[in-house]
Amino acid sequence: MWLVFILMVSNALTIEIRQAYMRKAPDQLCQALPIGxxxxxxxxxxxxxSCMxxxxxxxxxxxxxxxTQTCTPCSTPSGPLEPFKASIPAPGSSSLLYYKTQLIPPCEVSxxxxxxxxxxxxxxLHLSTEKVTYSQAVAKCSQMNSRLFIADTAARFSVIWHVGLKFIKEDFWLGLTDLAEEGTFVWDNGDPLSEEQAGWIWGPGTPNYYGNQDCVEAIYVTWPGIFGLNDISCHAKKRYICELLDAYIVP
Known part of the structure; x- marks a missing residue:
């Protein structure tokens, strides 16, 4: 996709970044980590x-x-997340972030x-309006050929964090638990929570494992002053986010 884009703009002798392939981030609402x-x-x-x-x-x-007319290669961007102090561009900077647009996933509106x-x-995504236990949330997502959202990268975490702030405005379940082994958190797709992500994804003082708190919520109550997730009893009732994936789409 990148090569096609470069050829297109080169042949046209233009420096315009075409929206279908690359987009300029608006008003520094997006940041990324330098990779070089x-x-x-x-x-x-x-x-x-040069980046490619x-x-x-x-x-x-x-x-x-x-x-300064300099270019810095960066990772897949996210919305501003407090733990990433090294992210660029900094607020008030004259720098501009351009990010690769991704294919829009198929979506079932019914x-x-x-x-x-x-x-x-x-x-x-399906944003629930009801509050249910973790197991009930898993079942409800499954009934809609989807699963609880898995925020296993900074970019994906940024999606649900900002969706939560703007639309849900309450605590909600994510697909992350340590039900199989106490203290070892695993996403609902079977992938373990990485050591790198564990270093920034939790809120202050969490996880604390108090009273068999084996499930995980994104906390809204203290947003935006406190960032992170919280371990909580799986029997608590929370809202939830389901994600429809390619593998979950029924022909």
């Missing part, structure tokens, strides 16, 4: 070409400083699913 040293670059197209040549498998975005976008990452 900056280099001289005069415009977005030149920056994109230098970081062909990891260039999810780039930051162009229009004052069960109130909708596509939500945050900084180039999209997900087809």
């Amino acid at each position: 040293a900056p280099w001289s670059s005069a415009n977005p197209v030149e920056c994109l070409a 040549a230098r970081c062909p498998t990891s260039c999810g975005s780039f930051v162009l400083n229009t004052v 069960n109130s699913f909708a596509v939500y976008h945050v900084c180039g990452t999209s997900a087809c």
